[in-house]
Amino acid sequence: MTSISNTFDPLRAIFRKQLRHLIRYPGEMVFVFIIPYLLTSLVIAMGTSVAGPQAFANFAAQTGSNLNPFVFLIIGAGVWMVSWVVMEGIGTLLREEQMKGTLEQNFLAPINRFLLLVGTALSQIVITSLLFAGVVGVSVLVLAPQAALGLLVSYGILMIGLIPLFGIGFVFAALVVRFKEPYAFTQAANILFGVLTGTFYNVTFLPVWVRTISAAIPQTIVIQDMRLSIYSINGIVGGFGSILVLLAMAIVYPTLGYYFFKQFERRAKITGDLSKF
Amino acid sequence: MDPIEVHSLSKNFTVKEGAAFRKTSKTITALEDVSFSVKKGEIFGLLGPNGAGKTTTIKTICTLLQPTSGEVRVNGHDVVKESQQARQDLGVMLTGDRTLYWKLSGRENLEYFAALYHMNRAQATKRIQDLLKLVGLDERQDTLVENYSTGMRIRLSFIKSILHEPPVILLDEPTMSLDPQSARLIREIIQNMRRQGHAILLTTHYMEEADQLSDRVAVIDHGKIIAMAPPSELKRSVMKSEVIEIEAQNIDPQIVEKLRGIPSVNEVVSTIQDPSSLGGMVKVHSNDGKNTIPEMLGILVKGGVEVSNVKIATPTLEDVFISLTGRALRD
Numbered sequence: 154m155t156s157i158s159n160t161f162d163p164l165r166a167i168f169r170k171q172l173r174h175l176i177r178y179p180g181e182m183v184f185v186f187i188i189p190y191l192l193t194s195l196v197i198a199m200g201t202s203v204a205g206p207q208a209f210a211n212f213a214a215q216t217g218s219n220l221n222p223f224v225f226l227i228i229g230a231g232v233w234m235v236s237w238v239v240m241e242g243i244g245t246l247l248r249e250e251q252m253k254g255t256l257e258q259n260f261l262a263p264i265n266r267f268l269l270l271v272g273t274a275l276s277q278i279v280i281t282s283l284l285f286a287g288v289v290g291v292s293v294l295v296l297a298p299q300a301a302l303g304l305l306v307s308y309g310i311l312m313i314g315l316i317p318l319f320g321i322g323f324v325f326a327a328l329v330v331r332f333k334e335p336y337a338f339t340q341a342a343n344i345l346f347g348v349l350t351g352t353f354y355n356v357t358f359l360p361v362w363v364r365t366i367s368a369a370i371p372q373t374i375v376i377q378d379m380r381l382s383i384y385s386i387n388g389i390v391g392g393f394g395s396i397l398v399l400l401a402m403a404i405v406y407p408t409l410g411y412y413f414f415k416q417f418e419r420r421a422k423i424t425g426d427l428s429k430f
Numbered sequence: 431m432d433p434i435e436v437h438s439l440s441k442n443f444t445v446k447e448g449a450a451f452r453k454t455s456k457t458i459t460a461l462e463d464v465s466f467s468v469k470k471g472e473i474f475g476l477l478g479p480n481g482a483g484k485t486t487t488i489k490t491i492c493t494l495l496q497p498t499s500g501e502v503r504v505n506g507h508d509v510v511k512e513s514q515q516a517r518q519d520l521g522v523m524l525t526g527d528r529t530l531y532w533k534l535s536g537r538e539n540l541e542y543f544a545a546l547y548h549m550n551r552a553q554a555t556k557r558i559q560d561l562l563k564l565v566g567l568d569e570r571q572d573t574l575v576e577n578y579s580t581g582m583r584i585r586l587s588f589i590k591s592i593l594h595e596p597p598v599i600l601l602d603e604p605t606m607s608l609d610p611q612s613a614r615l616i617r618e619i620i621q622n623m624r625r626q627g628h629a630i631l632l633t634t635h636y637m638e639e640a641d642q643l644s645d646r647v648a649v650i651d652h653g654k655i656i657a658m659a660p661p662s663e664l665k666r667s668v669m670k671s672e673v674i675e676i677e678a679q680n681i682d683p684q685i686v687e688k689l690r691g692i693p694s695v696n697e698v699v700s701t702i703q704d705p706s707s708l709g710g711m712v713k714v715h716s717n718d719g720k721n722t723i724p725e726m727l728g729i730l731v732k733g734g735v736e737v738s739n740v741k742i743a744t745p746t747l748e749d750v751f752i753s754l755t756g757r758a759l760r761d
Binding site: 264265 | 531532534
């Protein structure tokens with residue numbers, strides 16, 4: 154067999170297996186789909202109750218954005234949800250496989266571990282893209298139909314922005330293999346990322362030292378650039394530099410994440426952690 | 431070069447014990463200086479009680495664990511330095527039925543693993559159909575594994591391990607939890623694979639199975655190989671003793687221990703099979719079996735043990751284990 158089919162056949166098989174599982178366990182997808190709407194509604198209700206009838210005007214003045222507040226917020230919530238699925242997905246799926254006893258079976262196969270992780274991640278891309286299209290796309294088209302073109306650009310930004318997240322996902326996967334508590338890590342990180350990346354506000358509100366940390370998180374750039382591109386297709390022109398930063402992150406983060414994972418895998422082979430529940 | 435070569439393999443684990451903040455580390459030796467090889471067309475049995483090191487040996491050979499010291503080669507590939515090549519030549523069935531995806535059908539499971547083992551799609555489809563038919567799962571191939579019985583899952587797990595026709599096969603308790611017919615079928619397939627030239631390493635609790643299938647057996651206890659030879663040779667080593675099997679109720683271990691006081695008795699072990707009646711089996715290895723039976727029975731009956739049957743038996747691999755360790759395999 155050629156090395157291309159040696160790579161793509163397992164990748165395709167992992168992808169299909171993940172999709173089959175998602176289709177056969179549909180509850181989580183439904184849950185993930187409605188979360189951004191609930192979160193956005195919560196923030197709008199809170200804002201309106203605090204600011205009264207001037208809430209939307211205040212919001213525009215404070216953020217400097219003329220986007221419909223619901224669209225502004227749901228972009229943040231949508232990216233946050235997508236990030237959650239990708240980062241947590243890789244780690245928790247490995248944990249589920251460990252609990253089920255199938256992780257060892259995958260590790261017995263003569264494939265590169267990177268393929269295993271990427272295959273798992275690829276299925277997350279498809280699912281999250283569909284979810285994102287449903288959540289954000291519908292909201293934009295209903296509330297800001299003039300931004301349809303910007304919406305397409307924003308999907309492109311999201312796709313680039315997902316790649317560095319796999320690196321963070323690989324780190325979670327390594328921690329899961331080692332500590333077997335995926336939710337403790339991923340949920341803490343998700344909430345922290347929600348605060349740092351400006352999910353429901355502009356990061357310009359944050360203190361300078363916090364913004365420095367925010368800048369290292371890919372979602373911060375994704376959320377900002379998506380809001381810009383949806384507001385105006387020209388808005389993204391000013392953001393090309395940030396897309397280059399995202400592309401650099403897309404190379405560096407997965408490389409570092411995989412290196413981290415390999416270190417933990419090596420340790421698991423010494424301790425027998427793979428088969429411990 | 432043999433398909434499996436294990437040289438001076440040792441494996442230590444560090445375990446933590448005690449309550450939080452007071453944990454202490456302890457090193458446990460799971461394998462100590464284990465050496466053996468498995469030839470092409472040979473079934474090599476690894477026999478020992480739970481915790482003896484059988485599964486650790488298999489997991490080290492199949493690259494899931496890294497040796498603390500020593501060297502393991504699969505078809506010439508070092509399992510640490512060339513793990514991916516070693517895995518391509520290995521088919522592994524680990525214990526239990528939770529080695530499959532329960533939300534996939536039997537066929538989908540096999541298709542998935544065929545792809546992971548780089549099988550050509552057309553060849554994989556034919557091979558999957560042949561194997562499903564071989565183990566009687568062809569008519570249930572599209573049923574989700576969650577709806578399979580335990581026996582069906584173990585049969586599927588077994589054919590998954592031989593799917594890519596690996597030259598080296600590791601089977602960890604392949605017939606555990608199987609009904610007698612299914613177990614017989616699996617044993618027949620294993621014997622066929624031997625004839626085709628596969629090198630097979632088999633671990634089992636079942637002495638009869640190890641005896642029937644294995645060309646050579648290694649007896650492993652506390653992480654060390656304590657005997658290694660063909661089953662007939664191992665059994666011959668205990669032939670100088672007669673094996674007396676006493677079926678009884680109300681077995682009192684202290685009374686049984688008194689049998690060691692009889693000069694011709696070499697080993698005594700008792701196994702309780704029914705805890706409510708303390709019913710089970712007392713096995714005695716004696717140099718002068720027939721003549722010491724009356725004395726044995728006298729001690730047992732006087733101690734309140736209710737003897738229901740006595741027979742002089744042919745030595746089994748279990749007797750080999752008893753003579754080597756002074757314990758029964760299932761202790």
